[in-house]
Amino acid sequence: MIKKHINASIILLTFMAISACKKDNSENTAPPTLSSVTTLNDRNTSLQSIGYGEWIIIKGTNLSTTSEVDFNGTLAADSLTYADDNTITVKIPANLTDPINNPIKVTTKYGTATLNFQIKQPGPQIDDFSPGAGVVDDEITINGNYYKGITGVTINGVAATIVSSTQTQVKIKVPTGGTFGQVVITTPVGSVTATKTFGLKHVIYDDGFKNSWTNTSYSTTSLNLASTTNTRRGTSAIDVTHKSFSAVRFRLVSKFSTAGYSMVKISMFGGPGTQGKKVRITVSPAAGNYELLLNEGKWTDYQVPFINIGNPATIEYITFQEFSGFASQIFIDDVGFY
Numbered sequence: 001m002i003k004k005h006i007n008a009s010i011i012l013l014t015f016m017a018i019s020a021c022k023k024d025n026s027e028n029t030a031p032p033t034l035s036s037v038t039t040l041n042d043r044n045t046s047l048q049s050i051g052y053g054e055w056i057i058i059k060g061t062n063l064s065t066t067s068e069v070d071f072n073g074t075l076a077a078d079s080l081t082y083a084d085d086n087t088i089t090v091k092i093p094a095n096l097t098d099p100i101n102n103p104i105k106v107t108t109k110y111g112t113a114t115l116n117f118q119i120k121q122p123g124p125q126i127d128d129f130s131p132g133a134g135v136v137d138d139e140i141t142i143n144g145n146y147y148k149g150i151t152g153v154t155i156n157g158v159a160a161t162i163v164s165s166t167q168t169q170v171k172i173k174v175p176t177g178g179t180f181g182q183v184v185i186t187t188p189v190g191s192v193t194a195t196k197t198f199g200l201k202h203v204i205y206d207d208g209f210k211n212s213w214t215n216t217s218y219s220t221t222s223l224n225l226a227s228t229t230n231t232r233r234g235t236s237a238i239d240v241t242h243k244s245f246s247a248v249r250f251r252l253v254s255k256f257s258t259a260g261y262s263m264v265k266i267s268m269f270g271g272p273g274t275q276g277k278k279v280r281i282t283v284s285p286a287a288g289n290y291e292l293l294l295n296e297g298k299w300t301d302y303q304v305p306f307i308n309i310g311n312p313a314t315i316e317y318i319t320f321q322e323f324s325g326f327a328s329q330i331f332i333d334d335v336g337f338y
Contacts (some may be wrong), residue, residue: 031111034060049118058088065109072102099149123190132301156181200336219246232333247321270294271329280323287312
């Protein structure tokens with residue numbers, strides 16, 4: 001009799017334990033709700049906005065069965081999503097559809113919930129633009145990143161017409177009054193100014209000599225001052241085949257006053273074998289010199305602050321000398337001052 005009671009007690013306890021486990025493991029079947037977003041470092045302060053690619057905590061209820069976190073059509077990676085009943089820890093993707101407004105939609109086993117929230121792309125970045133100079137209505141290509149939602153491009157403060165734009169590239173037309181100056185891109189997130197200036201305030205060479213400058217080059221193997229073979233823009237460029245240490249040199253008899261100017265600008269295209277070879281800039285009256293490194297097979301725009309060549313007050317001669325002891329072909333265009 002005692003044995004029967006013990007066996008019955010064991011069966012009852014086992015049943016109770018199983019029932020308890022089932023109750024503990026029961027799934028929350030209520031639909032999800034979303035209330036706020038925080039950072040991982042400060043889980044008590046609700047955010048109003050955050051940037052692409054950041055880790056966040058989404059707060060709410062009934063989130064343990066989360067299967068998808070959608071940022072305005074872009075899904076978070078499953079491997080970067082962790083959920084319990086009241087929070088989802090997730091990494092926002094690096095690129096989203098909109099520059100600012102990217103609502104968060106969470107899908108669980110038992111429903112969906114959406115939280116309107118600002119997730120902003122980074123501020124715009126300018127890597128480079130090409131060509132480095134131009135006349136009104138010339139097309140300029142600006143390369144960089146985070147141009148979604150672009151609201152404007154200016155040169156010298158003048159609005160340029162936007163021809164086309166993607167996240168990483170913008171094409172514009174040079175506006176009247178914007179043939180030289182700073183290039184600024186603006187998006188809903190902010191603005192950025194290119195480190196390189198656009199155009200020439202004083203032209204030495206542009207499809208030919210300007211402003212009374214003349215050619216006084218020396219020791220070259222060949223020199224074509226109106227070559228149409230390879231131009232940075234326009235119709236003509238200088239095609240020079242150097243001997244070792246030969247030079248392309250320009251002269252202004254009346255001398256150029258540097259007052260109101262800050263730099264020398266030149267575009268050069270390195271011919272075969274010129275990668276990393278040097279061209280030295282000097283001016284006369286003697287001030288200082290500065291060396292440029294050539295890029296083989298492509299045009300490169302150089303700008304050299306006057307402080308790098310001794311801060312000359314006036315310039316009669318400006319010389320671009322081959323300085324690697326290497327016989328080479330170089331194309332030159334858009335020479336002047338800014």
